[in-house]
Amino acid sequence: MPAPALNPDDFEYAGFWIRVLACLIDTLIVCLILVPIFFWFGRTAPLPYLSYDIAYELPGVWDFIATKLLPAAYAVAFWHFRAATPGKSILGLQVVDARSGTPPGLGQSIGRYLAYFVSALALCLGFIWIAFDSRKQGWHDKLAGTVVVRSRKKATERVSFG
Numbered sequence: 001m002p003a004p005a006l007n008p009d010d011f012e013y014a015g016f017w018i019r020v021l022a023c024l025i026d027t028l029i030v031c032l033i034l035v036p037i038f039f040w041f042g043r044t045a046p047l048p049y050l051s052y053d054i055a056y057e058l059p060g061v062w063d064f065i066a067t068k069l070l071p072a073a074y075a076v077a078f079w080h081f082r083a084a085t086p087g088k089s090i091l092g093l094q095v096v097d098a099r100s101g102t103p104p105g106l107g108q109s110i111g112r113y114l115a116y117f118v119s120a121l122a123l124c125l126g127f128i129w130i131a132f133d134s135r136k137q138g139w140h141d142k143l144a145g146t147v148v149v150r151s152r153k154k155a156t157e158r159v160s161f162g
Contacts, residue, residue, distance in 0.1 A: 003083075005101040006094070008159045011149040013136035014093045016128075019148060025087030030071050037066050072113055079109040088148070098135070098147045101161040112144035135159075 078085040083094045083103035095112070097104055104112065119126025119140040126139030135147055149159055 003103050005161070006096060006149065006159075008101065008161055010152055011094075011101075011159045012152040012156045013159055014148040014150045015136050016131035018091055018093065018150070019088075019130060019136075022085070022087035022091050022093055025090055026075070026085045027087075029086055030074060033070065033074075034066055037062075076106075076109045076113050079104055079112065080106050092150050093148055094150070095146050095148050097161075098137070098141070098145045099162050101159070104144065104146055108144050108146065112140055112146055115140035115143040118143060 075085055078088075079095050080103065082089065083096060088094065095104055095109075096102060097108065119129075119138050130136050130138045130141075135141075137147055141147060147159065152158055
């Protein structure tokens with residue numbers, strides 16, 4: 001049974017800074033998951049994505065699983081099943097389909113994650129775009145057909161699906 005669509009009168013688009021904060025919370029959570037994995041393998045635990053040194057790689061396929069697959073699965077699974085990662089949930093944000101207001105499908109969630117790489121191109125301009133777009137969509141949102149919303153404050157413009 002598909003999830004019901006959100007009532008656009010109750011929501012507004014989530015802006016740049018609150019989404020940055022949600023991303024920082026999610027990064028902290030992923031780091032808390034990864035640090036024990038690195039210690040398990042007897043390595044000094046780096047801060048993933050902040051620095052890179054070949055000495056920090058885990059053996060073989062485990063490096064790929066810990067540093068690429070786990071963060072991707074984290075984001076995609078939460079978007080698909082809960083419409084928000086824990087960082088977004090804590091801040092009351094939801095990722096929804098831009099046309100229907102329903103949670104994104106699995107393919108849409110995977111596409112949104114892959115589109116993060118497009119948003120990161122050209123000095124992260126695709127993420128910065130959120131601050132200037134009328135629907136607060138980054139390039140990854142536009143490519144995946146999603147918007148990020150939060151409960152509407154008084155006297156703000158409501159979202160529009162479709």
